[in-house]
Amino acid sequence: MxxxxxxxxxxxxxxxxxxxxxxxxxxxxxxxxxxxxxxxxxxxxxxxxxxxxxIKFCESCHNISDTAICEICSNTGRNHQLVCVVEDIRDVMAIENTGQFKGVYHVLGGKISPIDGVGPSQLKISTLVEKVKSGKLSEVIFALSSTMEGDTTNFYIYKQIADSGIIISTIARGIAVGDELEYADEVTLGRSILQRLPFEKAIKNN
Amino acid sequence: MxxxxxxxxxxxxxxxxxxxxxxxxxxxxxxxxxxxxxxxxxxxxxxxxxxxxxIKFCESCHNISDTAICEICSNTGRNHQLVCVVEDIRDVMAIENTGQFKGVYHVLGGKISPIDGVGPSQLKISTLVEKVKSGKLSEVIFALSSTMEGDTTNFYIYKQIADSGIIISTIARGIAVGDELEYADEVTLGRSILQRLPFEKAIKNN
CATH class of the missing domain: 1.10.8.420 (RecR Domain 1)
Structure with missing residues (x-):
């Protein structure tokens, strides 16, 4: 031009x-x-x-914030023993929108992706491991995207906190609510059969 | 959000x-x-x-420019009697890219569009009419988009300069080079038949 x-x-x-x-x-x-x-x-x-x-990043969860400690981390009404690990602020906003999570977050700032030149040292992984080692947490929930990079990051963190004795969970993968079975990909459908749950428990969540 | x-x-x-x-x-x-x-x-x-x-606008053609008179208007190698009327700078860039036009431009800054609240007074029409009335031009070429707004603007200007005695032309409408006839819309195809031109003249332009 x-x-x-x-x-x-x-x-x-x-x-x-x-x-x-x-x-x-x-x-x-x-x-x-x-x-x-x-x-x-x-x-x-x-x-x-x-x-x-x-702009500041919360000293505790590393989310974008106007204050040194963000609103979620300074909310005493939330369960600070329950930490949800996410990639960035958009995931925090998406989960907050559901209204289903009452714990706190840990924002990694990305996923391990050698192709994009992002290694573990560029992410906020060490502070998460420290939090776990401090013994104050009861559960860590992985909520990263279900991609190769997300799985790699999950596994990298898992190896460092596996022996801490706390619960380590990951968000459920399965057929989206409202989706038709015939259009689901086979990996997702396969997982949702293997990871089926008691019907009574499922309807209780509705 | x-x-x-x-x-x-x-x-x-x-x-x-x-x-x-x-x-x-x-x-x-x-x-x-x-x-x-x-x-x-x-x-x-x-x-x-x-x-x-x-940023400045050229005092002569109203195109975006860093100087009071733009490069095209101050180029003495170009034909200043031949003025091409366009909507905005993108059209100037597109026509310049063809390398086929050696005249100068007049940038209206938009098209008459009552729906968008754009009337003739918001466009640089009066300076174009002045240029025509000054008697220094030999031809005005309309090169606006072939839409209702473009046609309205063409006609509005035409009515004011029709009796000036200079040539008033418009760029050719027709089947695009490389297009297949069967996919052309009927208005375009109809016009390109009505406005057919001698074969020898057409091949000379290739």
């Missing part, structure tokens, strides 16, 4: 470095900003700078 | 005001910026602010 303005070109180039945004989309966004009042660009850039400069 | 951080929420809300970007995509972009060095957010916001504050 050849631009008639260096300022325009630079703005487009910077925006197109964001994931999933190509040069054409970036140009569309920039032209939109040009049609809006100058203040809107000001609000946008100020919000981004404030977010990047001032 | 409930966020654990007001700073995060504000950044997501501002980004999701851009066209075609929802809250989920905005959150993904913000989390990406958080994983990158702080400088990248700095570069992005500085480029946006500089673009919005300092």
């Amino acid at each position: 050849e631009f008639s303005s260096k300022l325009l070109e630079k703005a487009v180039n910077e925006i197109s470095q964001l994931p999933g945004i190509g040069k054409r989309t970036a140009l569309r966004l920039v032209l939109h900003l040009l049609k809006q009042p100058k203040e809107q660009t000001g609000f946008l850039t100020q919000a981004l700078v404030a977010m990047r400069e001032e | 409930e966020f654990s951080s007001k700073l995060l929420e504000k950044a997501v809300n501002e980004i999701s005001q851009l066209p075609g970007i929802g809250k989920r995509t905005a959150l993904r972009l913000v989390l990406h910026l958080l994983k990158q060095p702080k400088e990248q957010t700095g570069f992005l916001t500085q480029a946006l602010v500089a673009m919005r504050e300092e």
Whole structure:
């Protein structure tokens, strides 16, 4: 693309470095900003700078927070012996939306993925192991995505805390609620048969 | 969506005001910026602010430019009697890419579209009419999108310059190069038959 303005070109180039945004989309966004009042660009850039400069990560669970200890970790009404291990803040938000979890979280900040150059040392694994070793936890629940990277990360952590004596569980895999059996993939369907549970227990959860 | 951080929420809300970007995509972009060095957010916001504050529009053709008169308008090698009327800078870039046009442009900044609240007064129509009335032009080429809004805008301008005596043309509509006839819509195919041209002239343009 050849631009008639260096300022325009630079703005487009910077925006197109964001994931999933190509040069054409970036140009569309920039032209939109040009049609809006100058203040809107000001609000946008100020919000981004404030977010990047001032955002904190909870010292306990490593989730994004405005305070040193996040709202969930400082909530004494929650079960602090029950820790759910997730990849990032989006998973915390998804689980919180269900209203089914009353424990606390531990946000790893990613999954072990050698292809993307992410090793265990870049994730918040050591602080989780410390928490487990401190003896204050009763259960750790793995809630990572069911992918090769998620399974690798689960297993890497499991090996380090397996002998701690606490319960180590993982969220249930199975046919999604509302799904038809014939369209389910065979691995998921196979697991949901092997990991079947008493009918009375299942209806109690509805 | 409930966020654990007001700073995060504000950044997501501002980004999701851009066209075609929802809250989920905005959150993904913000989390990406958080994983990158702080400088990248700095570069992005500085480029946006500089673009919005300092960008100029060419005084002659109204295209985006870093100077008072853009490169195309100040190029004495181009035919300044031949003016191509387009909607915005993307159309200028598209036509420049073809390498087939040696005249200059007039960028309207949009199309007449009552539904979107865009009337003739918000577009750069009066300066085009002035240029035509000045008697320095030999031809005006309409190159707007072939939509209801584009046709309305063409006709609105045409009515004001029809009696000026200069050539008023529009870019050819027809079957795209490489397209198969059977998949063409009937309006386009009908026009390309009505507006057929001598074979020898057509092959000369290849």
